[in-house]
Structures are given as structure tokens and as C-alpha cells.
Amino acid sequence: MIKISIQREDFDIGREIALLRSEHKSVGAIVSFTGLVRDSSHGEPLITMTLEHYPGMTEREIMRIAENAHQRWNLDGLTVVHRIGELHPSEQIVLVLAASKHRNEAFEAAQFLMDYLKVRAPFWKMEKRATGEHWVDARSSDSDAAARWER
Amino acid sequence: MIKISIQREDFDIGREIALLRSEHKSVGAIVSFTGLVRDSSHGEPLITMTLEHYPGMTEREIMRIAENAHQRWNLDGLTVVHRIGELHPSEQIVLVLAASKHRNEAFEAAQFLMDYLKVRAPFWKMEKRATGEHWVDARSSDSDAAARWER
Amino acid sequence: MKLLYFAWLRQHIGRNEETLDVPDSIATVAQLIDWLIERGEGYRAAFADGTRVRVAINQHHVDRDARVRKFDEVAFFPPVTGG
Amino acid sequence: MKLLYFAWLRQHIGRNEETLDVPDSIATVAQLIDWLIERGEGYRAAFADGTRVRVAINQHHVDRDARVRKFDEVAFFPPVTGG
Numbered sequence: 307m308i309k310i311s312i313q314r315e316d317f318d319i320g321r322e323i324a325l326l327r328s329e330h331k332s333v334g335a336i337v338s339f340t341g342l343v344r345d346s347s348h349g350e351p352l353i354t355m356t357l358e359h360y361p362g363m364t365e366r367e368i369m370r371i372a373e374n375a376h377q378r379w380n381l382d383g384l385t386v387v388h389r390i391g392e393l394h395p396s397e398q399i400v401l402v403l404a405a406s407k408h409r410n411e412a413f414e415a416a417q418f419l420m421d422y423l424k425v426r427a428p429f430w431k432m433e434k435r436a437t438g439e440h441w442v443d444a445r446s447s448d449s450d451a452a453a454r455w456e457r
Numbered sequence: 458m459i460k461i462s463i464q465r466e467d468f469d470i471g472r473e474i475a476l477l478r479s480e481h482k483s484v485g486a487i488v489s490f491t492g493l494v495r496d497s498s499h500g501e502p503l504i505t506m507t508l509e510h511y512p513g514m515t516e517r518e519i520m521r522i523a524e525n526a527h528q529r530w531n532l533d534g535l536t537v538v539h540r541i542g543e544l545h546p547s548e549q550i551v552l553v554l555a556a557s558k559h560r561n562e563a564f565e566a567a568q569f570l571m572d573y574l575k576v577r578a579p580f581w582k583m584e585k586r587a588t589g590e591h592w593v594d595a596r597s598s599d600s601d602a603a604a605r606w607e608r
Numbered sequence: 609m610k611l612l613y614f615a616w617l618r619q620h621i622g623r624n625e626e627t628l629d630v631p632d633s634i635a636t637v638a639q640l641i642d643w644l645i646e647r648g649e650g651y652r653a654a655f656a657d658g659t660r661v662r663v664a665i666n667q668h669h670v671d672r673d674a675r676v677r678k679f680d681e682v683a684f685f686p687p688v689t690g691g
Numbered sequence: 692m693k694l695l696y697f698a699w700l701r702q703h704i705g706r707n708e709e710t711l712d713v714p715d716s717i718a719t720v721a722q723l724i725d726w727l728i729e730r731g732e733g734y735r736a737a738f739a740d741g742t743r744v745r746v747a748i749n750q751h752h753v754d755r756d757a758r759v760r761k762f763d764e765v766a767f768f769p770p771v772t773g774g
Contacts, residue, residue: 429773
């Protein structure tokens with residue numbers, strides 16, 4: 307059970323967990339990650355953050371990551387919801403849910419999904435601040451986080 | 458911001474996240490762990506699971522773990538909700554939330570909290586199955602999980 | 609001394625708490641357990657497998673060599689299984 | 692060949708996609724980029740720092756030495772920043 311949704315609308319974590327659980331009765335552990343728009347960047351207040359993506363490739367790339375996670379861990383379900391379009395400070399950007407019988411598998415799978423999503427899924431963030439519009443730079447710490455799963 | 462609640466009533470993850478976020482505007486990442494009652498145990502269907510605890514010590518012990526987590530990681534908030542009393546299969550048992558600016562700190566703090574809660578917080582589970590009432594045995598894998606943070 | 613019992617220790621002993629006059633000669637947790645075992649069958653059953661019994665003094669986990677004092681709250685319980 | 696541009700590559704080139712007749716002599720991603728740079732200032736600016744440009748063929752991440760074919764969909768974009 308892999309659910310992937312790229313959407314403009316906000317998401318409701320309680321509803322997503324209920325959906326995931328409705329498909330699998332014996333889930334013992336669910337780990338979630340929620341990413342939010344921060345209120346400042348480079349020392350300036352953030353006005354908006356706009357997310358652009360590559361339709362089609364985004365879903366396929368996330369599916370490849372999710373299938374990889376399913377091979378590595380014993381999972382009862384995975385959900386990835388990622389928003390696109392214009393977002394404001396403190397809005398939700400991304401939700402990852404990993405369900406398993408065992409908590410460590412759920413923790414690792416959720417972390418794996420986020421680490422790879424950050425470096426593989428074709429999304430780009432543009433920040434609007436007082437000084438203008440700025441594309442967000444990729445961080446080497448994100449590449450390092452993904453690389454540790456290849457050890 | 459540490460919130461600890463030991464309660465009979467169910468909890469709502471959406472509401473707990475909203476409460477945690479209302480106290481801290483610049484949260485970038487929230488990791489949650491939800492533990493659920495499974496539907497079977499030792500190959501038998503589970504009828505109920507009853508949670509007993511040591512009032513007073515439970516809250517203090519969880520507070521010690523949470524303060525320890527605050528010292529190790531840069532956190533914007535921690536929430537622990539643990540239910541007691543009689544629960545049925547697929548009911549929620551425990552919720553841990555960790556909020557941080559950085560996703561890895563939130564992931565690690567949530568995992569740390571669960572690992573220590575499992576071996577330090579004075580709760581005991583009794584399962585009712587067709588064959589009678591059985592106290593749940595502690596698992597050595599839980600001690601191992603907590604021990605790795607001491608390396 | 610206030611004594612608390614949880615889970616199957618409570619079931620063996622037949623109560624969840626009691627206040628006992630413990631002799632001055634009882635200085636450690638280990639000595640307290642040996643003294644309790646002499647009080648009857650329920651205690652003997654509860655403490656039969658000492659490796660399965662954990663102890664807290666005043667709501668802190670302690671080892672068998674921890675000192676006990678007259679006005680302490682001492683709790684006995686199995687390894688915890690929450691979460 | 693269908694070419695897609697995202698983020699600041701799109702802004703430099705002034706469009707998000709185009710279909711171009713690419714000469715048969717263009718066999719790899721690296722050659723395709725060199726050929727595009729000759730098409731004008733916007734392309735030159737987009738590909739000025741080659742280390743900051745990533746490439747996908749038919750929605751799979753590829754390296755500079757990957758082969759390109761006439762009916763491929765080739766996308767150019769900066770390192771991704773989702774999540």
C-alpha cells in the first residue's frame with residue numbers, strides 16, 4: 307500500500323493516518339514526518355515559498371523511493387503527500403507516513419523516504435523575501451543524509 | 458515546551474500537533490510516533506489490553522527522558538501522550554511528537570523518547586486472550602534499542 | 609515505610625500498597641526483599657524470581673544495593689512494558 | 692526531441708518546454724548541452740555553471756554521458772530542493 311499525492315491543497319494528518327490504517331488492521335506503529343514553511347530565511351522574514359515540480363517524474367521518483375523502502379523494511383503502508391504552488395510561513399509542505407509492526411522499521415523507513423525525497427524528487431523552492439525572489443539552494447547536508455543509506 | 462499526559466481518553470494527533478505548533482511559530486519539522494494495539498499476540502486474537510502504571514513516577518520518568526532529549530538536540534517542542542486502562546485492538550496507545558528546525562533532530566529525538574519510554578517509564582501491559590490473562594514480557598530488543606544511545 | 613506493588617507482584621501479594629514498620633536492621637533493597645519474603649506465601653511468590661523484579665525508591669529506579677530509609681516510598685514491579 | 696526546463700533554467704531560457712530537431716551527431720547529454728549553448732544568450736546563462744545543472748531522460752536521473760535519442764524527453768533543472 308503506497309499512496310503518493312502531489313497536490314495544491316493542504317493535508318490533514320489525522321485523515322491520512324485513518325486512510326492508511328483502513329487498509330491494514332494489524333499496524334502496530336506509525337511514524338510521521340511533517341515539513342513546514344519557516345517564517346524566515348537568510349535572516350529575512352519569508353513572505354511566500356513557491357514550489358515547482360516536474361509532473362510525472364515526481365510521482366515516479368517518489369514511487370521508486372517508496373518501493374525501495376518496502377524492500378528494505380517490513381512495512382504495512384507508506385504515504386507521501388507533497389504540496390506545490392504558493393505557500394505561506396507555517397503552512398504544511400510535506401507529509402510522510404510509514405506503518406509497520408515494529409517501531410524501528412517505521413522510523414527508519416520514514417527517515418529514508420525523507421532523505422531520498424530531498425535529493426531525488428524533482429521539486430524546486432523559490433522564496434519571496436523583502437530583497438526579492440530567490441531560488442533555494444540544495445544543501446550538501448541533504449546529499450550526506452541520503453548517502454548514509456548506501457553504506 | 459514539554460507536554461506529558463497520561464490519560465484514559467483517546468488522543469487526536471492533529472489536535473496535539475496544533476497545540477505544539479501554537480507555542481512555537483518557526484517549527485520546520487515535526488516527527489510523530491503512534492503506537493497501536495495489535496489484533497493478535499502469541500498467535501491468538503487479542504481481546505483487550507489493559508495498561509497499568511505508577512502514577513507520579515510515570516510523569517517524572519518521562520519528564521527526565523524529555524529533558525535529556527532537550528539537552529541532546531535542538532528542539533522546539535516535545536509531546537508525550539500515553540493511555541492507560543482497558544484498550545481494544547487497533548486503539549491508539551501512545552503518541553510522541555518532536556519538533557525541531559531540522560528533520561534529523563526531530564527524528565532522532567522521537568526515536569530516543571520511544572526507546573527510553575519503553576525501558577524506563579513504569580507502565581505494564583496485560584493482555585486478555587482466549588487462553589486467559591497474560592502479563593506482557595519485556596523484550597531484550599527494547600533494552601538494546603535504548604542502550605545504543607549510550608554509545 | 610510505604611511499599612507499592614505493581615502488575616503480577618500486586619496480584620501475588622494481594623494489595624497494591626501498604627505501610628509497614630520495617631526493622632532498623634534493614635538497610636538495603638536486597639535486605640528489604642529478604643525480609644518481605646518471610647512475611648508469607650504471596651511475598652515469596654512475588655519475589656521468587658528476583659531477576660524479574662525491578663525497584664524504585666521515591667520514584668527513581670534503583671539497584672539492589674540502594675539504601676532504604678524509614679519514610680521512603682519503595683515500589684516493586686516487573687520490567688516495564690509501556691509504549 | 693522534447694526538452695523541458697525547470698526553476699532558474701526555465702527563467703533564463705524563457706520557456707518551460709520546446710521540441711527541437713537535434714542533429715544526429717548529438718549522441719550524449721554533454722553534447723546536447725554544448726549544442727544548446729550555441730542557440731543563444733538565455734541558454735548560455737542557463738548552462739553557464741554546468742555543475743549546477745541536473746538532467747533527466749524520460750523521467751530518470753542521468754549523467755552527462757547518457758545517450759540521447761530523437762524521441763526522448765530530456766529535462767534540465769537545478770539540484771532539487773523539495774521536502
